[in-house]
Amino acid sequence: MTIADAAEPAVSTGRKPVIEIDDVSKVFGDFTAVDHADFTIAEGEFFSMLGPSGCGKTTTLRMIAGFEMPSSGAIRLQGQDVSNVPPHKRDVNTVFQQYALFPHMNVWDNVAYGPRAKKLPKDEVAKRVDELLGVVKLSDFAKRRPSQLSGGQQQRIALARALVNYPKALLLDEPLGALDLKLRQSMQLELKRIQREVGITFIFVTHDQEEALTMSDRIAVMNKGRVEQIGSPREIYDHPATVFVAGFIGQANLWPAVVKANQGTTTTIEVAGRAIEVADDRSGLRPGDHGTFMVRPERMYVEPQLSDPDRWTVDAVVTELVFQGPVVRYELRLPDGSGAVAHVPARRDGLPIPGDTVQASWSDESSVLLPGSPDQAPTVETGPPITAPPVTRD
Amino acid sequence: MTATATQAPSTEPVGPVEQVKGPRQRRTLRSRWLGVWSALVYIWLFAPIVVVVAFSFNDPAGKFNTSWNQFTLDNWLHPFAKADYTAALVVSLKVAAVSCVIATILGGLMALAISRYEFRGKGLVNIVLVLPLTTPEIVMGSSLFTLFFARDLDFGFTTVVIAHILFCLSFVALTIQARVRGFDWSLEDAALDLGSTPWRTFRTVTFPLILPGIGAAFLLSFALSIDDYIITSFVAGDHTTTFPMRIFNANKTEIPPQVNVIATAILVFTGSLMALGTWRSLKRAKL
Ligand SMILES: Nc1ncnc2c1ncn2[C@@H]1O[C@H](COP(=O)(O)OP(=O)(O)O)[C@@H](O)[C@H]1O
Numbered sequence: 001m002t003i004a005d006a007a008e009p010a011v012s013t014g015r016k017p018v019i020e021i022d023d024v025s026k027v028f029g030d031f032t033a034v035d036h037a038d039f040t041i042a043e044g045e046f047f048s049m050l051g052p053s054g055c056g057k058t059t060t061l062r063m064i065a066g067f068e069m070p071s072s073g074a075i076r077l078q079g080q081d082v083s084n085v086p087p088h089k090r091d092v093n094t095v096f097q098q099y100a101l102f103p104h105m106n107v108w109d110n111v112a113y114g115p116r117a118k119k120l121p122k123d124e125v126a127k128r129v130d131e132l133l134g135v136v137k138l139s140d141f142a143k144r145r146p147s148q149l150s151g152g153q154q155q156r157i158a159l160a161r162a163l164v165n166y167p168k169a170l171l172l173d174e175p176l177g178a179l180d181l182k183l184r185q186s187m188q189l190e191l192k193r194i195q196r197e198v199g200i201t202f203i204f205v206t207h208d209q210e211e212a213l214t215m216s217d218r219i220a221v222m223n224k225g226r227v228e229q230i231g232s233p234r235e236i237y238d239h240p241a242t243v244f245v246a247g248f249i250g251q252a253n254l255w256p257a258v259v260k261a262n263q264g265t266t267t268t269i270e271v272a273g274r275a276i277e278v279a280d281d282r283s284g285l286r287p288g289d290h291g292t293f294m295v296r297p298e299r300m301y302v303e304p305q306l307s308d309p310d311r312w313t314v315d316a317v318v319t320e321l322v323f324q325g326p327v328v329r330y331e332l333r334l335p336d337g338s339g340a341v342a343h344v345p346a347r348r349d350g351l352p353i354p355g356d357t358v359q360a361s362w363s364d365e366s367s368v369l370l371p372g373s374p375d376q377a378p379t380v381e382t383g384p385p386i387t388a389p390p391v392t393r394d
Numbered sequence: 395m396t397a398t399a400t401q402a403p404s405t406e407p408v409g410p411v412e413q414v415k416g417p418r419q420r421r422t423l424r425s426r427w428l429g430v431w432s433a434l435v436y437i438w439l440f441a442p443i444v445v446v447v448a449f450s451f452n453d454p455a456g457k458f459n460t461s462w463n464q465f466t467l468d469n470w471l472h473p474f475a476k477a478d479y480t481a482a483l484v485v486s487l488k489v490a491a492v493s494c495v496i497a498t499i500l501g502g503l504m505a506l507a508i509s510r511y512e513f514r515g516k517g518l519v520n521i522v523l524v525l526p527l528t529t530p531e532i533v534m535g536s537s538l539f540t541l542f543f544a545r546d547l548d549f550g551f552t553t554v555v556i557a558h559i560l561f562c563l564s565f566v567a568l569t570i571q572a573r574v575r576g577f578d579w580s581l582e583d584a585a586l587d588l589g590s591t592p593w594r595t596f597r598t599v600t601f602p603l604i605l606p607g608i609g610a611a612f613l614l615s616f617a618l619s620i621d622d623y624i625i626t627s628f629v630a631g632d633h634t635t636t637f638p639m640r641i642f643n644a645n646k647t648e649i650p651p652q653v654n655v656i657a658t659a660i661l662v663f664t665g666s667l668m669a670l671g672t673w674r675s676l677k678r679a680k681l
């Protein structure tokens with residue numbers, strides 16, 4: 001079994017759907033915040049919504065929680081249409097972006113708020129609160145006020161408070177955004193552990209692609225209110241469906257391409273003045289169409305001479321070499337004047353240096369043909385994607 | 395999970411160590427003058443109050459408690475000796491209690507609505523709220539008189555209460571609005587999200603958190619109500635007399651020391667309430 005198989009979407013493994021977003025749109029005035037979103041989230045799944053700020057993630061989450069009503073479409077919770085059910089009658093709970101802990105209550109009362117609101121008997125409330133405080137490892141802090149806790153502890157209290165009702169799904173709106181890098185990384189593992197422990201569906205909103213890749217069973221990549229692609233982290237990384245997804249997740253060399261011929265799933269294209277074949281092409285482009293050709297920098301080889309004749313290769317000149325520890329980052333210039341970036345393992349010797357003429361190559365399964373032009377790639381907060389300048393011919 | 399914070403090496407800027415003499419001396423001189431000046435301002439502010447308190451221990455020679463005669467505790471032992479003053483005080487307290495409870499509820503709801511929701515005409519409501527604060531009392535008093543007179547209302551307790559609600563409302567709404575400005579409304583969302591009904595959410599989250607603001611607004615309006623003379627005298631009619639009216643009406647014929655006693659008592663009462671409030675918010679800030 002390959003890694004890609006292991007990360008197959010949970011829905012296809014036959015688990016029951018918990019939340020169905022059925023062709024949902026949300027319009028504020030004449031601004032469309034969510035545009036025909038349509039997907040299903042399965043029981044026990046760790047599902048992420050990933051996209052740049054303002055793409056409609058929070059709005060989607062608020063519609064699931066009941067704080068916003070969809071302008072059209074329906075939201076179903078375990079098969080039941082809840083589109084117009086108020087938030088306090090929905091069986092989902094939220095971890096808010098800024099935690100929203102009640103400042104006038106201690107930690108224990110914060111966590112007990114949900115079961116008390118549901119009028120559970122006293123001993124049941126106590127049992128659940130103690131259990132959840134144990135799960136987030138904060139039993140010793142029960143009598144403290146939220147303001148006496150660190151950011152990471154407040155985060156875990158918010159988590160315990162939202163889980164204590166055993167909701168059908170837990171909604172998390174950028175829960176780690178306020179934490180510093182180290183704490184964020186340990187909380188990522190912590191969240192995964194807690195999710196496994198309680199077995200509740202998590203719907204996790206983030207604009208951090210690394211976080212989404214690390215944690216999710218499946219990711220929905222959103223852009224300008226639209227869901228661009230849904231799939232496992234592996235699928236989305238290896239087979240992005242759009243130029244936006246390719247540029248937003250990880251780094252990508254994106255070159256303009258023109259389709260020459262289709263033979264089955266193999267497509268012949270022209271890139272940087274060369275004819276190249278793309279295997280397993282899913283772009284749907286026909287001969288004559290313009291598209292974008294993508295190779296990830298870490299899938300590129302940079303060698304003085306091509307060592308494997310099965311790879312596709314272009315001549316290139318090294319313009320820049322940056323040592324980054326485990327990898328060396330090469331900036332290359334192709335014969336037609338366009339640029340490329342390659343990350344290669346930092347071996348001790350035999351590395352080409354600036355000015356050298358090299359072979360830049362990649363194997364069949366490392367390239368993807370995408371519909372649309374390279375300038376649809378996002379300008380990401382976490383460093384811009386590597387977009388080659390357009391091919392110029394004279 | 396443990397996040398061990400590694401102590402970074404101290405990066406405190408190392409400034410010039412030796413002190414330059416000149417500016418420092420000038421600064422102490424300046425702060426000395428500042429001290430003297432502040433003391434003068436405080437004397438200016440508090441001298442009348444000191445006089446009021448001191449004269450509550452005076453045994454006046456005549457009907458007017460205006461010149462020092464002799465120390466006594468008599469006034470304090472018989473604060474309610476003057477029946478008509480006591481009756482006026484009771485009227486004042488009743489007016490204040492009724493009008494401030496109503497003004498606090500109405501003003502509080504207005505403040506919440508204005509802070510929480512977007513609605514048409516919100517700007518207009520805000521302007522209308524500020525108007526009574528900027529209207530001279532004499533104008534407000536005479537307009538209310540005309541209004542009530544034209545409606546053929548019986549002047550008395552009810553008209554006074556209506557008038558007091560009117561001028562307290564703006565103070566209450568603006569005070570609570572100021573306190574609510576930084577309120578984190580996502581707390582309400584969090585409560586609803588956890589299954590709490592809107593009413594329970596208000597009771598257990600919103601209300602306890604804005605209670606200090608409501609308390610402050612209530613005390614402020616209570617003080618305003620107890621204090622008001624001009625508007626009240628326009629709408630009180632012939633048979634209703636509040637404490638300030640009683641004093642003002644009588645000051646040609648007598649000023650008994652009980653006035654000072656009651657004034658001092660009010661002063662001490664409101665002063666300790668304020669001290670309590672400040673102490674509690676300081677304690678909370680320290681947590
Ligand atoms: N209540 C609202 N009224 C008007 N516009 C809104 C409202 N809520 C969100 N928006 C707009 O919808 C867009 C998406 O917002 P949001 O869902 O918060 O994005 P994200 O969480 O992905 O950053 C933003 O442009 C935002 O300005």
Ligand SMILES: [Mg+2]
Pocket residue numbers: 054057058173
């Ligand atoms: Mg958001």
